[in-house]
Amino acid sequence: MVDQPSVERTADDMVAEADTGARNPSAAWQAKLIIGTCIAWSVFQLYIASRIPGIVAQATGVSMFANIVAQARYVHLAFAIMLATLAFPLFSSSPRDRIPWYDWALVVLGVGACMYLVVFRFQIADRPGLWSPTDIAMSSIGMVVLMISVYRSLGLPLVIIASAFILFAFFGGYSEWARNITNYGGASLSKALGHYWMQTEGVFGVALGVSTSMIFLFVLFGALLDRAGGGNWFIKVAIALLGALRGGPAKASVLSSMMTGMISGSSIANTVTTGTFTIPLMKRIGFPAEKAGAVEVASSTNGQLTPPVMGAAAFLMVEYVNIPYIDVVKHAFLPAVISYIALLYIVHLESLKMGLKGLEKPGRKIGVLMIMILFLSGFIVLGALAFLMIGLRTILDPVMGESVYAAVAVIAVLYVFLVGVAARYPELEMDKDEDGPPVAPRLTPTLISGLYFSIPIFILVWNLMVRTDTLERLSPALSAFWATIFMIIIGLTHRPLKAMFRGQGVAAETVQGWKDFVQGLILGARNMIGIGVATGAAGIIVGTISLTGAHQVIGQVIETISGGNLIILLVLVAVLSLILGMGLPTTANYIVVSSLMAPVIVSVGAQAGLIVPLIAVHMFVFYFGILADDTPPVGLAAYAAAAISRGDPIKTGIQGFGYDIRTALLPFLFIFNTDLLLIDVTLPHAVLVFFIALIAMLLFAAATQGYFIAKSRWWESALLLVICFMLFRPGFFLDQISEKYASASGPAAITLMEGAPQGQEVRLTVTGPDFDTGKMRPTTVVVPAIPGDAMTALSDQGLTVMEEGGALLLEEPFPGTPHFETLGTEYDYYGDNPVTITQVQVENDRMPKELFFIPALILLAGVVMIQRPRATQAPF
Template sequence: MVDQPSTERTADDMVAEADTGARNPANWQGTLILGTCIAWSLFQLYIASRIPGMLAQTTGVSFFANVVTQARFIHLAFAMGLATLAFPLTKSAPRDRIPAYDWVLMLLGVASCLYLVVFRNEIATRPGLWTTTDIVMSAIGMVTLMIAVWRSLGLPLVIIACIFVAFAFFGGYSEWARNITNYGGSSLSKALGHYWMQTEGVFGVALGVSTTMIFLFVLFGAILDRAGGGNWFIQVAIALLGALRGGPAKASVLSSMMTGMISGSSIANTVTTGTFTIPLMKRIGFPAEKAGAVEVASSTNGQLTPPVMGAAAFLMVEYVNIPYIDVVKHAFLPAVISYIALLYIVHLESLKMGLKGLEKPGRRIGVLMIMILFLSGFILLGALTFLMIGLRTLLEPITGNSVYAAVALVAVLYLVLLKISASFPEIKEDKDTNAPPTAPRLTPTLIGGLYFAIPIFILVWNLMVRTDTLDRLSPALSAFWATFFMVIIALTHRPIKAAFRGHDVGNEARAGWGDFVQGLILGARNMIGIGVATGAAGIIVGTISLTGAHQVIGTVIEVISGGNLMVLLILVAVLSLILGMGLPTTANYIVVSSLMAPVIISVGAQVGLVVPLIAVHMFVFYFGILADDTPPVGLAAYAAAAISRGDPIKTGLQGFGYDIRTALLPFLFIFNTDLLLIDVTLGHAIFVFFISLLAMLLFAAATQGYFIAKSRIWESAVLLFIAFMLFRPGFFLDMVEEPYVSASGGAAIELMSEEPDGADIRVLIEGPDFDTGKVRPTTVVIPAVAGDGETALADQGLTVFEEDGRLLLDEPFPGTPLFDQIGTEYDYYADTPVVISAVEVENERMAKEWFFIPALLLLAGVVMIQRPRAKQPAF
């Protein structure tokens, strides 16, 4: 797989090797690397703005106005070029200079990308009829891309991509694979053209999302961090939670969550926040491995937190084909529950070790006050949102669709917050390891950097808020405006505060310019691995579209699982962990979703599991992310161990132990989609949140062996049982009453006709598989049409006729809703007909929430048993 990092290297070295590039020449070559990074960032800002379109309209010349195609080629050219220059090819390769062979590789890689730009018009005239030059350039591009991935990300993704390329060329020679996929192999010209000359492979959806969206969010986070926003997150978290029991660990959780919301890398998140929080945790008594594990668990979970989710949120928009706001809605509740549970785990660890918090000047903030502050923060955010909507409504008759009023409001707010910030002293780092660690006061810390929240508010506003006259912006344009304002902050906040304080404005202005330039550089260097990874992941996606290779994996998992649903999900989870080892978040999601999501959908439907596509993608995404702290690769664990000076394997194992609660969530929202806020009302969503949170906290207490007091084994078992009852009350209800009313033949049509409009109807279909000829089942869900079951089927493209008491099914027409799902899966002209074996509708039965009552009674019993044994206050 990948080389295991040594703990003797610093955390910054690990970030350089894994994310930004370990080569940093001091001569003109180093200047070239930095200049290329700046050029890449400026290019991405240019294509994200409206300038290309304006130039095309005024001059008639398109300067990359079509970002769907041309900009992808430039994007990958930058990524491959910088990967070659910034990452040494081997461990022994020079780091203080760029050797000659790297210049050759860089030129070849860039040329293979720019070939598609320079000769784009000629290429467009011969789709599929590739010339010898096309094939040669494609081969060069594929080879140099794999080398760039190897040097910047290690071997895992290279091995996976090469396996799929091999299958594209030689899969047709395997009779077994040919029977499953009906794929007969591919010529060199066809395969290379598919991978490189079209937008089906390397330059597919993944690289397109990287070009238009991911880069901007990574750049936004980099400039925010360089300007001081990252440190503000950390200091606010320490000021808020540092004085509580085990405060630095809780601050680590909160700061990593805030940083992870906009970060594209769990490793960078670990180092950014861990540099401050891990030493503090050790100073109050946390062992090195546990201190590192808390940071690892916090940072990896940051990739699960909206709005960015390690850039996977934007890929889900494309793959699941739902609006971005829906992705955020579905991901929100599991992320919040997971983080609160991690805070609780940290608290339990502190209780078990008898730890205290940091010393803090001024009044201490209690747990109740912290909860009030959090609630007040949400209320304030909501009030500010409604205020801006109101102001927009009042000003709209004057300003029309102009954004000048909004810009003026933001500018005034920015200057007011800077004026307030200037009245407080700058927050200094606590570097005296001999003195008792202290937490800063909350009020000056929070208000002193509150202006850093403005670009985040702009981002969320543009993405999520909508009025009757103002549509949400696209994620790309939202990120552009947030980044644009972040650039203004980076350039101006230092000199303006200096002016308010009467200090030297010139020095601060130069420092602000340096922050901006360093942000451009850091943003581009952080994107090198993501850029080449999305290109390489496109090879996997392209192979699947060319060959149907995912069907092979699905067949293997189906055979191993034997049709058992839980075994199927566990196998997919383990494979997602393995596939995710050593991959950055973005490539991680592309790989596991391309390979594993179709397996859950197809094999699950055969055993009656029909879940929304977003739930399936979230399932594989969660387990892919957990690979970042899973030994033996677990790069985030090695980064944390480099800071804590602990054992990386023990750190990874402990971190995975903390993340068991996160591993539980995907199984839960597969069976209970309420957790993803799918088809739930606001009141029900609040109810689901509190019940799920209670269940997760009890699960955490059971796995930690400590609740009110140290738990006996049977008490932990009871807590696990209570958590299961709260998470899956439907399991027990299914044992009491059947979940569905079933009918077949003519009675099935009558049953469908009795359902109200839009109600879900489960249709069980059986027939010979198109490839294997074996009879297999599948389940689809269709909406009911009141009073007419045949129309409900016809609306989905299903034509049925009754024969000998069975409902025989004709082949759906192309373009109908269910054609892609079952139209190509069955052989409708075989001797054995395709039939609707049964129709199922939801049974009218008691509410599953009644089972919460015995669960809460059991919990009350555990509380009464443990309370006399408690030796210290709960908080």
């Protein structure tokens, strides 16, 4: 029998070492300093997120309050460096029960380098680019201490990557090959360090700005929710809902990890939070240790792909892709739901193969109908909730208007009512009888006993997504602020309110509420240490790219290896994203892979004729970056799960990646079929896409598991893969029997454009001498057609075309026009060879590609008929 307390300590140690800091000083004043710094950081972040600084500045006329917000990035990084130094031992041999002298020195140097930018901000502003020796000295100190902080809190991977880019900034100009590609001649010490530290182009760039204004609040919100009992409620509800099904604890692990992962900033913390309870349960019903850990790993890493937070990457995508937050959620929603439903199905197939049962459960059992409802719940329930929110806001709008007080009153009444109802039920306690069979709790009392925890989540989603004629959506930062404020209120009051409704003593519960609140502030700050320093270090990579154009070197290498083949290109980018993402927290992971790999797909893909929306490119690299969390040999989430399951971490990681193959398939699919990202689709089409994609993903899971209705023969698995491909990529088969595009060149190309319907996309293949290398290369851009007037359509895009000798010559686009970044800066318009439009393509009017769903479904029916007689047990 597993020693549960020992398992919990091992798991907590794993989180401490990876996420929150493993040092626990024996000296009371040192421990209090770390705790006090954590609380101060959380309070500071709440303060700058509120409107109080602006109100105070306006009322008093003192600009100090506004300046605090303006300089928040520097203070944010100072807190992160200080806590990284105090909470994480530098080496494995470093003392964990005290803070050594060299760490005190690093604290002073690191905080001093950050606060130098605050204290001397006016003097620095008077000498932009003309950095003094003191500026360079402080920049050098800051960079060194930052890299040390990254090493001690995150390990070597990010340090190595960032160091490589720093070396390129200083010495890249000495490589003739790199210089020919990037046209970069190198940078002096003053220029490079000033770029990295003294400006907002490097360390203190967009990534750290998003960490300061948004990510911290969402991490703090999750920490407060967990400390108040919300995380425990998620797990208990999942066990109550799914525990009695075949392989129930594993399915509950998937559902609870999805719910906690939506607001969690760490797959490791997610693994431990839910896995501490679900992994032992999985083992008790018959799952091997490695498979139990792998289910938890796959569930937890996928939580970082699930809206609305996506490990905080959603807010970075808003900045990098330059689209509204609501659009990021819309595009990420369908793949995440399909991926989780497929994981539930994989768990079900594993349970069938092993002949497992579920937990015992008092009362009514959940049948096949409930399973089908569960499969569709992610799509239907969330969609219905959105319409419910909008409808509710429409009803309340005449009464509430824009009054915050009326909204607060409604929420307060609802909260007190739900707490009063919850007080009628006992506190959430799971079966812990190690001698008897594990028992799943009943759903209704479990759900009701913590339903009030859903209110701050409702507030968060409401503010982020719901907009009416009189009420605009709030920014993500302000939405998280108000949700966090209400979460604080719940943490402080739900215990004493329950005690009052039950007629029990209130004092002890009030004290416990304050302890939960303080612990939430501490945990939120400690969870942010790695993210804070990681976003600063990731800013070095972004800064190097803006300074040198280093991503062009990577693009040149991948272009050479791929030879223009799109599939090889995407596979190379996927593998590099996996490698770059190893050992990095979600936010730093996304910053690194999006900065390095996304431009490669955009530029090299355009040369091969691949034109996809930028959000699809960023989602592609983000998916593979996140999969690094369960990819051996570095997969940290796999090590955390193995610490709980007592299984082999490498085998756990390999098995977890095996479960996640379905997730690895999705990015390739939505690159070639952007319908999966709900880009330019109607509601009926979106519903069709969901069901077809869901069926295809379930078939893919069945094929990779070798089990469908019965154990599959090899040719049956192969046939399931063919059916899956037909459902996911019906356009491939349509392309084999009908040309997708009508093509023309020269004057005929203008005629082809003028015959295209209004607004239809027209693909232009532009060929000319590369600005850096002088070699002729093609790229593809898209413009909307204007029937009968091709020149106007081109002019609207800033493209001036002249016909000369049967060729379409392109003049240099002006800055600010739509295609200036792709055409105006990449080609030499004044060389010996002109830039020309060599080909125009307009999509042909063809039969609907969805017709190929019919033969696919007929084949599926055939597989069902073949396997049905071989079934040896009930499917559910």
